[in-house]
Amino acid sequence: MSLTNDKKRVPLLVDEATRHGALEAKTISAKSVVTAPWVRLKCIYGCDRFGTSHCCPPKTPTPKETQEILDCYTSALLVRFDGKTSPTRVIVELERSAFLAGYYRAFGFGAGPCHLCTTCNTEECVHREKARPAMEACGIDVYATARNNGFPIDVLSDESCEGNYYGLLLLE
Ligand code: SF4
Structure with a gap:
């Protein structure tokens, strides 16, 4: 994919993201996405969906x-x-658009648990085309990744705090 193509296609993806309800979107370096072993501990010991x-x-x-x-x-x-x-629903749409625009390796990560089925069929996923894991479920430090790229994110200390949630679309 040439840089010229990127300049045309990425703004279309950003527009599509905001049309689907995102607050903002921007291209980032894949190197600025942070993974860390401790992230998995928060799933194993901090989440009842583990x-x-x-x-x-x-x-x-x-x-x-x-x-x-x-x-x-x-x-x-x-x-x-x-x-x-x-975020996951929108990222799935963007992943498809990116693929059709020529980013044949496009892959998206959402946020939070999968809500597509009332009860997950743990034998075999029944919506593979729409189910995508959350960034944090794959060991991505979402806080560090957002802050590395100038986006706001804070721990929500009570229910009155406004949250920021993120999705990530790998592009190539
Ligand atoms: S079966 Fe697939 S789509 Fe359904 S809840 Fe489980 S992971 Fe999500």
């Missing part, structure tokens, strides 16, 4: 595997949302 779906650990890539995947890419689209729009 082990309940194909989009949660231990079925998702480990931080090390995710880093190996990130190393196959040079750029990505980081997309910021408030709590009103599902």
Whole structure:
């Protein structure tokens, strides 16, 4: 994919993201996406959805595997949302658009657990075309990744705090 093509196609993806409800989106270096072993501890010991779906650990890539995947890419689209729009739903749409625009390796990560089925069919995912793991479920440090790229993110200390949620689309 040439730089000229990127200049034409990335703005279309950014427009599409905002049309679907994202607050903002920008291209980032894949090197600015941070993975860390401790992220998985938050799933294993901090989340009651651990082990309940194909989009949660231990079925998702480990931080090390995710880093190996990130190393196959040079750029990505980081997309910021408030709590009103599902990052995963939008990222799936963007992944398809990016693929059809020629980014044949496009792959997206959302946020939070998969909500496509009332109860996950843990034998075999029944919506593979739409189910995507959260960034954090794959060992990505979302806080460090957002801050590396000038996006806001803070721990929500109570329910009145406004959250920032992120999706990531690997582009190549
Ligand atoms: S789409 Fe359904 S079966 Fe697949 S991971 Fe999500 S909840 Fe589980």
